Amino acid sequence: MRSFFAYDDGRCLFTKTNVERNNTSNIEKQPLIEVIASVPLSALKRDKQIESSKSRTESKMAFGGGNSNDPLMSNASFGKTTRRRFVDDLLAKALVSLLLIYSIVTVFTYHKVSEDHMNLSTAAVIANTKVLLESVQTSARGTVTTDTHKEDDPVGKLQRTFPLHVKKEEMIDIPHPGLDLMETEQRNQWPKDLKETMQVPRFFERAYAATYGHPEGTIRQVLGNNGERLMTPEEAKRIGSKIVDPTSSEELETIYCSVASYRDPECTLTVEDLYARAKHPDRIRVAIIDQRVDGDTICSQPPKPCEEDPNQALCKYRHLIDVYEVDARYAVGPVFARHLAHRHYRGEYFAMQIDSHVRFTEHWDDDIVLQWKQAKNEMAVLTTYLSDISGSIDPVTHESRHKTRPIMCESDYEGAGDYKHLRHGQQPEGTPLIKGEPTLHPFWAAGFSFARGHFVIQIPYDQYLPMVFQGEEISIGLRAFTYGYDFYTPERGVCFHMYAIKDNKDKRKKVPLFWENSKIYRGVGTRAMKRLNNIIGMAMVPSDDWQHDEEGRYGLGKVRKPEKFFRTFGIHTEIQQVEHHLCQFVGQPMQKKFKPALRENGMGIDYGLIDFEWKDPAPKKEKQART
Secondary structure, three states, X not given: OOOOOEEOOOOOXXXXXXXXXXXXXXXXXXXXXXXXXXXXXXXXXXXXXHHHHOOHHHHHHHHHOOOOOOOOOOHHHHHHHHHHHHHHHHHHHHHXXXXXXXXXXXXXXXXXXXXXXXXXXXXXXXXXXXXXXXXXXOOOOOOOOOOOOOOOOHHHHHHOOOOOOOOHHHEEEEEOHHHHOOOHHHHHOOOOOOOOEEEEEOOHHHHOOHHHOOOOOOHHHHOHHHHOOOOOHHXXXXXXXXXXXXXXXXXXXXXXXXXXXXXXXXXXXXXXXXXXXXOOHHHEEXXXXXXXXXXXXXXXXXXXXXXXXXXXXXXXXXXXXXXXEEEHHHOOOHHHHHHHHHOOOOOEOEEEEEOOOEEEOOOHHHHHHHHHHHOOOOOEEEEOOOOEOOOOEOOOOOOEOOOOEEOOOXXXXXXXXXXXEEEEOOOXXXXXXXXXXXXXXXXXXXXXXXXXXXXXXXXXXXXXXXXXXXXXHHHHHHHHHHHOOEEEEOOOOOEEEOOOOHHHHHXXXXXXXXXXXXXXXXXXXXXXXXXXXXXXXXOOOOHHHOOOOOHHHHOOOOOOOHHHHHHHOOEEOOOOEEOOOHHHOOOHHHHHHHHHHEOOOOOOEOHHHOOOOOOXXXXXXXXXHHO
8 A cells, every 4th residue: 555745746646665766765754744845846756767767658557556467457447547646646735735724823823822821921029128029920810801802902912911910120119208208307217227219010001001002101191191181982991901701701801909908917808808709709800018017917828828728819819919018117108008009000900999807798799890880981980988897798698788888978178287188077878769870979988999990090099198198088089080080889888898896896996007107207297288288279388388299190180170079069178168968969969960961972971061069058057066
């Protein structure tokens, strides 16, 4: 039986015998594709000397299968042989063509898969004195989606890559914000073992600016040009990664969750519960800012060793958790801690912010995403003061027992002098009267915030507000308003806060607070508050009396004017007073009046269509109550 290896110019097939006769016996050991490449057509031709010494009949016999003495050799049999050669010729050509196509597809697929794996970021571990950024190697799970972006679109590739972690080359040095506002005498007392700079991640907007076509700029340039205008729906869609659930093949939006902790023993259990209660934990990446001292509970350390219980969240989902450990003496309040957290955002579809002592309801991730979508507003931010955890979650089903929810409508000035600021007080809580969608309200809350990822890009926490506590919410809220964002309270709570009340009063009272660093940073908070109030237009002090660094990044947008916010919700910045009883309007009346002004393309409430100014309906009654 003949073994066919390759063909020459199409007129005949060569057998193993032919190849050997041309002194190329080693070729038979190579794959077919290599034979084609290794043997020139001239080498596969018949030896001319043999060809000249044989008769035409012998040549026919060599390819026809007969011999010179065969009485059956005739024109008819030769014709059959010729037709058989022709068919064999076609089959061999088809086989080689298929093998060539298969080889090309294999090589292309290999390079494509290799390129996708190269795009996955590796772990980043950076130390700065006792400041540590700990990330882990990206897992291959959930990295490919059914996204319809073009293969050659770098933004599309980025949106199909999850999780991304901070890379070593993305780390930069910044001065500690407290030092800039210290008096000379205070600076001289700075602890000798603490560096004056900190190594922190570049913001996502800078680290990936080249991907968005602005290698020397920022991503914010393609999101409304740094707040100069409202971004378009197309621009908004360019932010946010998605994955495909490996079990259901469902496309899922990713979630980035930041957790800022100051010496909090509940931090570990918060992260454990976050993953344990999620329906799709593989789509959630957490960044922990763990400010602690030696001997404190380590937030990233699971309750048990991973070898003993590998199913703990801090073991099972380690590839989705970033930890940035900070010597507690660097801590200057929640603003700077959450600023560090914003620096860890890496292109997720949603961005969520929580405290380090909360617990979650079953399948909270699906629930909060659904509620956000029910607003039908790309610029929606679900935010509120969380309800207390006591009795709020069923210990068996982990379903919420809470039938009420807080709404943000109470705010007033507090403090004195340069430290006077607008503070949101205790908020009312009641059964939601609006069903099937979140409810609009005027204020933003730091304890829980859930929005699209571009919110973190456009409204990052101000780096230069050390020792500020109460002013952070009006700062973020007003800046976000001027960029076009709208605030809603969720219809249902998906997590609950562990306040220092009821059953948790004693243990929460024992947790240290960042105020223990007040001696180091004496007077810094008052100076920082000048910057905060001046940037958002709530105070006016001489220009040379407050810090102006990076006002563009941490300042107001131009989509809406801050004066519109003040007039609409009854805030008089010139006399530092508010119109009270705003809660009578927030809820159904506000929803009825403002919802029709939602733009048809879903890009926020058009306040140009709203002609409303809140006036206290009972000012005399309020004045009497105060006296």
